[in-house]
Amino acid sequence: MTTRTPLMAGNWKMNLNHLEAIAHVQKLAFALADKDYDAVEVAVLAPFTDLRSVQTLVDGDKLKIKYGAQDISAHDGGAYTGEISGPMLAKLKCAYVAVGHSERRQYHAETDEIVNAKVKAAYKHGLTPILCVGEELDVREAGNHVEHTLAQVEGGLKDLAAEQAESVVIAYEPVWAIGTGKVCGADDAQEVCAAIRGKLAELYSQELADQVRIQYGGSVKSGNVAEIMAKPDIDGALVGGASLDSDEFVKIVRFRDQ
Numbered sequence: 208m209t210t211r212t213p214l215m216a217g218n219w220k221m222n223l224n225h226l227e228a229i230a231h232v233q234k235l236a237f238a239l240a241d242k243d244y245d246a247v248e249v250a251v252l253a254p255f256t257d258l259r260s261v262q263t264l265v266d267g268d269k270l271k272i273k274y275g276a277q278d279i280s281a282h283d284g285g286a287y288t289g290e291i292s293g294p295m296l297a298k299l300k301c302a303y304v305a306v307g308h309s310e311r312r313q314y315h316a317e318t319d320e321i322v323n324a325k326v327k328a329a330y331k332h333g334l335t336p337i338l339c340v341g342e343e344l345d346v347r348e349a350g351n352h353v354e355h356t357l358a359q360v361e362g363g364l365k366d367l368a369a370e371q372a373e374s375v376v377i378a379y380e381p382v383w384a385i386g387t388g389k390v391c392g393a394d395d396a397q398e399v400c401a402a403i404r405g406k407l408a409e410l411y412s413q414e415l416a417d418q419v420r421i422q423y424g425g426s427v428k429s430g431n432v433a434e435i436m437a438k439p440d441i442d443g444a445l446v447g448g449a450s451l452d453s454d455e456f457v458k459i460v461r462f463r464d465q
């Protein structure tokens with residue numbers, strides 16, 4: 208089986224202004240500098256207004272922290288007031304961009320078609336998309352969570368060549384577990400992440416499926432991360448609230464020490 212480097216990413220959502228962002232990244236860098244963490248990749252997904260500040264801190268330095276945005280426009284430029292394009296994010300050397308987060312799907316009516324267009328925009332400009340998928344509570348209660356999530360995976364990756372899909376990161380984030388403190392049981396998360404890998408094998412190949420990193424997201428904390436990361440098909444975490452506390456996020460990144 209392919210070895211997949213875990214990706215521990217903090218999604219700051221709409222938190223931290225650019226000055227707070229600088230202080231936060233400096234703390235993370237300091238705390239993570241005393242050990243060799245090459246075995247784990249660390250990233251922060253910052254608000255657009257923070258990206259330039261984060262870049263100046265991380266760029267050219269030995270900091271191992273990668274960074275990216277929380278959304279991307281499907282368009283390259285033009286009359287799209289309020290949007291941020293792939294070329295703009297690429298110019299800031301963003302490595303990652305979250306696409307189709309449930310908060311975008313819910314509050315900004317993003318459909319699988321829009322998400323798919325954004326995934327393609329990310330690849331077009333050299334960014335790695337973190338494709339977010341996951342079911343609402345009623346879908347889980349009806350027992351349709353796997354089917355629902357796999358349809359989002361298929362929709363998000365539609366018409367994508369294997370050369371692109373092989374580097375995608377998929378974040379399984381059950382909506383009912385986001386910001387609620389209700390973490391999805393590790394076995395339940397594993398069930399869906401394994402099904403996502405199966406879907407990738409069906410859409411592309413087993414080899415590609417074995418290569419793709421699948422994260423879990425939803426109320427991840429230092430106290431539950433080790434159990435989640437012990438599951439064979441979970442290759443990282445997308446952390447919301449707990450990523451705003453530098454001590455807590457560092458503990459999450461160091462899940463192997465627990």
Ligand SMILES: O=C(CO)COP(=O)(O)O
Pocket residue numbers: 218308380384385386387388424425426427445446447448449
């Ligand atoms: O939405 C999330 C990350 O993208 C998860 O958020 P919480 O960790 O706050 O539940």
